[in-house]
Amino acid sequence: MSQEYYNQGLEKLKQKNYKAAIEQFTHALQENPYFADAYRYRGLAYYESGDIYQAISDYSECLKLNPRNGEAYYCRALTRLELKNLPGSLDDIEKAINININYAAAYDLRGIVRRKQGYTTDAIANFKKAADLYLRQKDKENCRLCLEKIKQLQPKEYQTAIGQVTQESRHQQSKNQNLPIVSEDDYFTELLDKAERGDTPEALEDLNWLLLTDPQDGKAYCCRGIVRFKQGKYQEAISDFNQALGLDFRDAIVYRSRGKVRSHLGDFQGAIKDFNSAISMDPENTSVYVGRGNTYREMGNYIGAIEDYTKAIEYDSKNAHAYYNRGIAYTYIEEVQRAVDDCQRAISIFCEKEDWENYQTVLNHMKKFKSPSPEIQKTNDEVLRQRLLRLVGGHWAIAERLIEQAKHYYPGMSEEWYLETVIYDLERDKDDSN
Structure with a gap:
């Protein structure tokens, strides 16, 4: 019979007929004085009808019967907040969260209490946590409300x-750099x-x-x-x-x-x-230099790429990606020993960090150095290529086009002859322009 009274009480509560709801919950408790949820919902009916003290009494009775009822702690916290009992409200919220660590409404309420206590940073953290949980629960409206509270306090x-x-504030922002x-x-x-x-x-x-x-x-x-x-x-x-x-x-x-x-x-x-x-916004961010270096390398500007990787290493001597990519760039201008040294350094750092995937990637790249091609072994050719590369501003693609043009006009000559010819033409043109 108590269950029937309880169900009728829930229906009256849903209809916002709080007086009738209280009567039905009271009948249920007369039949079964250990009915914890009847106390909780009668407390809610009392709260909605404005009887704050009776609401607190009912929530407390519910918790005596069921100390793990997080909703009862939350409701009592909300009621204590009405009485401006901030410490008592905060204590109940902590207990509700300890029972249910994903209780979004409890974090939201804790944010309100902390804001009233003057702890703005803590309030923002709680509203943010609540918004995160509401987002996971697909509760769009409550998530939006939490975000609005955050914006008001930022x-x-x-x-x-x-x-x-x-715009004046943006200028100040640029002086202090953007926040992360x-x-x-x-x-x-x-x-x-x-x-x-x-x-x-x-x-x-x-x-x-x-x-x-x-x-x-x-x-x-x-x-x-x-x-x-x-x-x-x-x-x-x-x-x-x-x-x-x-x-x-x-x-x-x-x-x-x-x-x-x-x-x-x-x-x-x-x-x-x-x-x-x-x-310009974050001049010491090594990943930006590595990213720009990779782009320069794709463009054939190997000198520019090497300069960027070197800059990244200056800011972070443990940047394995910068060493590895600089090693790749060195291979394009045939500075093999420098390439080997950089790859070895990258391997060592990846090993220290236990980053085995990247460790293996660099190790596989290193195998290419074991049997150098005849072109790499030709010291004179290597010197000429580096000299030519400097003349074209590090853009090897330009150098290759010039070499191909020379081969077209003067077929059958040695590689060294073509390099020397292109270098001679470039240096002559440079002298003429001066």
Whole structure:
């Protein structure tokens, strides 16, 4: 019979007939005084009808019968907040979260309490956690509300980074450099780590949901562009990076990532321009120098590539990728010993980091040096090639075209003769221009 009264009480509560609901829950408790949920829902009916103290009493009775009822702790915390009992409310929230670590509403409420206590940074962290959990639960509206609370509390410096201030503030932003795209505990870090592990569809789904919630989030567009790049969807990635920049999210990572995509698509000049922008914003970011170096190498500008890899190594002497890529660039200008030294250094660093996949990649590349071709063994040819490469500004593709032209006009000569002829012509033209 108590269950029947309880069900009728739930129906009355749903209809917002709180007085009738209280009567039905009271009948249920008279039949069964150990009915914990009847206390909890009668407490909710009391709360909604404005009887705060009676609501707290019922929530407490529920918790005596069921100390693991996280919803009862949350409801009592909400009621204590009405009484401005912030410590008591916070204590109940902590207990609710200990019972259910993914309790989105509890984090949301804790953010409200911490904001009232004057702890803005902690409040933002809680609203962010709540938004993350609501996003996972596909609760679009509550996620949006948490994001709005975050925006209201963000310091001006952060708002600058997402393009929500005046041009004067943007100038100040450029002086202080942009804030990092994400903090260590940020939801975006988790998404990018997920994509790095190969879970790109799941990461993409979460980002799509986030953009449905807040279509003006430039950071989310940037992250989705990175994920799409990892999926090989280069044109879609470019579109996302453009959207991020259009929303004034001008972090170095946007330009760096778009530069990589442009390089993959063969837009080398556009890639270089993006890498230059990234370097102007974050001049000590080694991955930008490696990315620009890779583009220079694709363009045949091996000297420019080597200079960028060297710059990356100056900032980070443990950058194995910079050593490996510089080794590859050295092979193109036939400085074999330097190439071997760089690859050996990369192998050593990858070994220290236990990055066995990249370790094996460099090791396989090293096998090419065991049996050098006759051209590499010709010391004089090597010197001439380096000399020619300097004359054409590091662009070996230009040098090759000049050599082919010489072969066309003077067939049957030695390789050394062609190199010397092209060098002579270039140096003569240079002297004439002076």
